[in-house]
Ligand SMILES: Nc1ncnc2c1ncn2[C@@H]1O[C@H](COP(=O)(O)OP(=O)(O)OP(=O)(O)O)[C@@H](O)[C@H]1O
């Protein structure tokens with residue numbers, strides 16, 4: 001197992017909700033480790049807490065409870081500034097409009113004791129590394145295309161050799177063809193640098209192809225965590241199964257053929273007596289009354305992934321029997 005880079009234990013972030021006196025748990029008691037050099041995908045519907053988790057990692061958001069430990073660093077607070085960087089969706093907003101690109105690129109090197117000449121040469125090297133001309137360095141952000149600006153955003157994130165980069169919807173605002181180029185670039189840089197990446201995205205097909213592991217979030221909690229191959233090809237949590245069914249392209253099998261579509265789980269509203277049970281239960285077609293009463297902990301599945309569902313064993317049995325039946329059906333045809 002690779003070296004552990006970050007450990008989150010009971011990590012939470014609460015915001016005041018619209019109703020007075022009520023707190024909203026944007027991230028709720030998350031236990032998660034990030035390993036050196038891995039790409040960890042983070043998926044889940046809008047509002048599930050992905051950005052808040054990413055911002056806590058980058059030190060841009062203060063946790064309300066729990067611990068966030070950076071291994072191999074004595075002072076987590078100080079270490080985080082240089083060892084975790086972020087790439088945002090809006091490359092324009094993340095660059096100072098009045099600074100030339102080359103100056104913005106040198107900014108993260110500011111804290112290190114490096115001469116201006118060395119910083120300039122490093123920035124020039126990174127411009128080239130992300131496929132931009134030297135001339136682009138002399139321009140201002142508005143003079144670049146969205147794709148070019150995102151290349152700058154990536155160079156800026158990696159230039160100070162961080163140990164972790166959080167990419168929050170980093171390619172979502174780009175055209176599909178540009179997206180592919182930027183993803184290839186990220187992959188190349190990640191391979192060379194060995195920097196771990198937390199890759200937050202709505203595009204499940206992209207996460208599947210890029211991430212080694214994937215964590216699925218629902219209302220502030222991680223409901224499923226495993227290798228991307230496992231999570232995408234054999235999702236176990238009813239929420240993950242529902243999420244993937246809504247994105248059939250992510251269920252492409254290894255031969256590139258479409259799998260038979262799984263019908264989206266029926267939305268079934270059960271009265272929420274209190275907030276103590278499984279958060280997905282009110283929407284879950286498999287929920288039993290006890291699901292509403294007791295929160296499920298992450299349990300290890302037969303395949304080694306972690307799933308927070310009371311009905312995990314039954315789901316596994318069902319999938320195994322369905323696979324066996326499909327095998328029998330196929331054998332009877334052949
Ligand atoms: N600064 C804030 N103040 C109050 N509430 C916030 C704040 N930031 C986020 N929230 C709330 O926390 C919850 C999680 O938000 P977050 O942005 O982390 O979700 P997300 O998974 O990144 O969603 P999206 O996919 O839309 O980007 C949401 O309900 C959001 O409204």
Ligand SMILES: [Mg+2]
Nearest residue numbers: 050051052168
């Ligand atoms: Mg977000």
